Amino acid sequence: VVKFGKGLEKTRENWSKQFQRLFTTDEMEQFPWKELEAMLYSVDLGTKTTKSVLQELRKIVEERKYKQVEDVKAALKEVLYGLIVSETTTDASSKIATEPPTVVFLVGSNGMGKTTSTGKLGYKYSLQGKKVLLVACDTYRAAAVEQLEIWASRSQVDIYTPKPKQYKPTAILFDALEKAVNEKYDLVLVDTCGRMHNNETLMKELSSMCRIVEKKLGRGPDEVLLVLDGVLGRNASTQVKAWKNLIPVTGLVVTKLDGTGKAGYLVSIIHEDKLPVKWIGVGEGLEDLRSFDPQLFIQLLFD
Numbered sequence: 001v002v003k004f005g006k007g008l009e010k011t012r013e014n015w016s017k018q019f020q021r022l023f024t025t026d027e028m029e030q031f032p033w034k035e036l037e038a039m040l041y042s043v044d045l046g047t048k049t050t051k052s053v054l055q056e057l058r059k060i061v062e063e064r065k066y067k068q069v070e071d072v073k074a075a076l077k078e079v080l081y082g083l084i085v086s087e088t089t090t091d092a093s094s095k096i097a098t099e100p101p102t103v104v105f106l107v108g109s110n111g112m113g114k115t116t117s118t119g120k121l122g123y124k125y126s127l128q129g130k131k132v133l134l135v136a137c138d139t140y141r142a143a144a145v146e147q148l149e150i151w152a153s154r155s156q157v158d159i160y161t162p163k164p165k166q167y168k169p170t171a172i173l174f175d176a177l178e179k180a181v182n183e184k185y186d187l188v189l190v191d192t193c194g195r196m197h198n199n200e201t202l203m204k205e206l207s208s209m210c211r212i213v214e215k216k217l218g219r220g221p222d223e224v225l226l227v228l229d230g231v232l233g234r235n236a237s238t239q240v241k242a243w244k245n246l247i248p249v250t251g252l253v254v255t256k257l258d259g260t261g262k263a264g265y266l267v268s269i270i271h272e273d274k275l276p277v278k279w280i281g282v283g284e285g286l287e288d289l290r291s292f293d294p295q296l297f298i299q300l301l302f303d
């Protein structure tokens with residue numbers, strides 16, 4: 001838990017402070033349900049998830065005839081875990097294609113931490129002994145290509161950068177896949193554009209990129225990870241909905257969780273948007289990307 005919790009200290013402190021206020025009595029009759037509701041809002045679980053949690057919790061307390069407040073705490077843990085377990089697995093790593101290379105797109109709006117996460121993910125997989133190729137397709141954001149080059153050298157993985165005057169993400173991707181197939185890479189991590197002139201051009205570009213993968217490998221990208229800034233909290237849900245309309249997202253990377261005490265809202269994002277959180281970013285260093293373990297995460301909130 002300690003290792004998993006590194007970088008999530010603010011969230012841990014926030015939850016434990018809130019809980020101390022709730023569990024001041026042992027008597028079940030005096031259990032402060034209203035305060036629990038307010039607490040769930042204040043840690044950013046949102047209306048819908050808060051309602052689900054309270055409903056489920058009251059049901060358990062009645063059915064099991066709990067007399068001890070301590071039991072409610074355990075039941076709350078169980079309820080929160082239940083909301084996310086079906087959408088997440090303890091093995092967050094990407095589906096590895098039976099026929100390499102496995103292709104992973106990282107998508108998301110500018111500033112969310114997409115390039116950084118691409119670099120960190122490359123490092124993770126290279127530690128597992130995988131031959132990794134980063135692909136710099138974000139030609140619309142100034143310096144994104146240079147930034148990914150820095151990450152590639154930090155992570156000691158290979159990178160495909162655009163040739164001079166090569167600006168079209170689809171052309172870059174096509175050449176990168178050619179290299180990946182010829183040189184037998186295991187994994188291709190593609191940093192995509194976060195913004196174009198408008199959403200329509202962005203959507204067209206992303207679907208053309210999916211088609212390039214299909215043309216080269218006979219299947220689309222194996223994984224499309226949407227990168228979200230964790231500091232957005234519940235507001236990230238708007239981003240999730242918008243991006244789901246642009247491309248079929250298969251999972252989430254939530255970054256900058258070291259900067260918020262409200263990481264608990266991940267429960268509601270997973271529960272309501274029905275997408276697994278695969279990775280979490282908890283700092284700016286190479287090692288600061290963790291695979292999201294639902295069990296450890298819930299445990300951390302109660303420690």
Ligand code: GDP
Pocket residue numbers: 108109110111112113114115116117141144147194227255256257258259280281282283284288
């Ligand atoms: P992009 O535009 O989506 O590619 O965003 P970048 O990868 O350039 O990241 C934007 C900023 O967020 C950079 O300054 C990163 O160092 C920072 N960042 C990314 N992930 C994390 C994280 O997990 N924690 C912290 N504290 N900063 C992060």
